[in-house]
Amino acid sequence: MxxxxxxxxxxxxxxxxxxxxxxxxxxxxxxxxxxxxxxxxxxxxxxxxxxxxxxxxxxxKNAPEISPNDYLGHLKKEIGDVNYNKFKRFWPQSFDLIGELVIVKIEKEVEKFTKEISHSMISHNKRVSRVFRDLGVHGNFRVRKLELIGGSKNLGGATKVKENGVEFNVDPTKGYYSPRLATERLDTLECAIYLKTKLERKLNICDPYAGFGPALMPLIKEKGLVNYILANDLNPEVTTILEENLITNNKENVAIEIKCKDARKLIENPKNIGLFDLLLVNLPHSTIEHLPLLVGLLNNNSTAILRAWSIIDSEKIKQMEDDIKKLFDSLKYPISNIIVEPTRSYSPTQVYTKIEIWTNESS
Ligand SMILES: C[S@@+](CC[C@H](N)C(=O)[O-])C[C@H]1O[C@@H](n2cnc3c(N)ncnc32)[C@H](O)[C@@H]1O
Missing domain, CATH: 3.30.70.2580 (Alpha-Beta Plaits)
Known part of the structure; x- marks a missing residue:
């Protein structure tokens, strides 16, 4: 050196x-x-x-042997300084780490180094057993098309994650899961605890677009919080794992029902009408469209909360808030508090927005 x-x-x-x-x-x-x-x-x-x-x-001089402190350091070591610097602008700077998996977008310019990128990621983090190239979200179920670029084929896409202190299984090759929403789910737990204290009873909770159940996991784990959960997802590959997750984490013996149907049909079962104290709606591209067939699931005899997430043109946020108010009004649910808050940008014109609505708060 x-x-x-x-x-x-x-x-x-x-x-x-x-x-x-x-x-x-x-x-x-x-x-x-x-x-x-x-x-x-x-x-x-x-x-x-x-x-x-x-x-x-x-x-x-002999340089001391040191281990690079990020995957890019490993990559540089593997492909040499000349190649590394030549393509410096194109190396992936961010990626999702989901349990043992890395999911990474790779630019065309550095495609020929796919093997080296995945190898460097595995070398850097010993917990990582598989690296998938992200080829974008497809279909109604918003599943990522993922190509295995490093690690064992036999393991598929299943992995265990730990979020907000709860362990559960996900498989991003079969359904949607994003670790980026973990803090939103913690806020849902806080909301639920507050509501339970206010109502002085355990809650009935409905998650019609539950995915692998990340939002429900901290709720069923919380002592004395939940009476009944209705968890639904239209993707059958997802509901199989959702069921396993709910059963494994149901230490409080909460009554659980798992359905695999279009969420808009849940209201067709008379038992579900007005049953739920907390309703979660996480289908960001269609939340507003689906809402008219979901609000009726909320209990209208005591305080109830809707927590929803939507992707919307930033210019249309006020319009969306007005439309939601009109919808609740037409369904005779008195809104006591409404929060419509952009949390981060989704595209140059669209924002990811959190919606929280409290009804019947004076009761
Ligand atoms: C954005 S993901 C949210 C999953 C989960 N709640 C989470 O936070 O990770 C939306 C989920 O809704 C499901 N889905 C799509 N259309 C649906 C519908 N019409 N009825 C019920 N579920 C649907 C998808 O399969 C997907 O798992």
């Missing part, structure tokens, strides 16, 4: 200069060399000392 030896008081100046030329080897630290400092040089540093550095000495 080559090092440039500079006066110690000039270390920062030369370090910055080398970095600006991509001549600084970031994997290693600066070493003490007598009264001076030795700055590690990358493979891109010229073989002949550039004239503006000719007053300094180059030395060869």
């Amino acid at each position: 080559r090092y440039l030896v500079v006066p110690s008081q000039e270390t920062e100046i030369w370090k910055e200069y080398l970095d600006s030329k991509e001549w600084l080897e970031r994997k290693y630290s600066i070493e003490i060399e007598g009264e001076k400092r030795a700055i590690p040089l990358s493979e891109l540093f010229p073989l002949n000392l550039p004239t503006n550095l000719s007053e300094f000495e180059i030395i060869e």
Whole structure:
């Protein structure tokens, strides 16, 4: 490993200069060399000392063996500095870590390094057993098309995740799951605990688009919170896992029913009308469209809460709030509080929005 030896008081100046030329080897630290400092040089540093550095000495030293602190460091080690720097703009900077899985989008420009990218991700995180390339969301069930690019084929896409202190199974090759909504689910738990205290009884909860059940897991785990859960999802591959998750985590012996039907048909069962104290609606592209056939599931005799999530044009948020108010009014549910809050951007024009509605709060 080559090092440039500079006066110690000039270390920062030369370090910055080398970095600006991509001549600084970031994997290693600066070493003490007598009264001076030795700055590690990358493979891109010229073989002949550039004239503006000719007053300094180059030395060869064994660099200490250190492990890179991110997957990009492993990748750089694997493909070499030249290739790494050539495609620097295109390396995936973010990815989803779901249990033992990594799900990553890979740009066309670096497709030929797919194997090296997945290998670096597995080398960096020993927990990761499979890496999937994300080819986008498809179909009504919003399932990601995933291509296995690293790890064992035999394991499929199933993995165990731990969220808000609860473990459950997911399989992103079969259904939708995003760890990014974990804090929203914690807010749902807080809401439910508050509602239970207010009503002084256990709650009936309906999640018509339950997926693998991430929102329901912390609710059934909470002592004395839930009386009855109706969990539904139209995707049969998802409901099989949802059922396992609910049964495994049902330490409180909550009454649970699992359905696999179009959520808009739940209201056709007279038993479901007005039954639920808490209703979750997470079908962000169609939430508003489906809402008219879901509101009737809410209990209208005491305080009830709807928590929903929607993707909407940022210019139409006020319009959406007005439409929701009109809908509740027409169904004779008195709104006592409504929160419509954009939480993050989804596209240049659309925002991901949280909707929370409290009805009959004075009761
Ligand atoms: C955005 S995901 C939400 C899943 C889960 N609630 C979560 O937060 O991870 C929407 C779910 O709704 C299901 N779905 C789509 N259309 C449906 C419908 N008409 N009725 C019931 N479920 C539906 C999909 O299969 C998917 O699992």
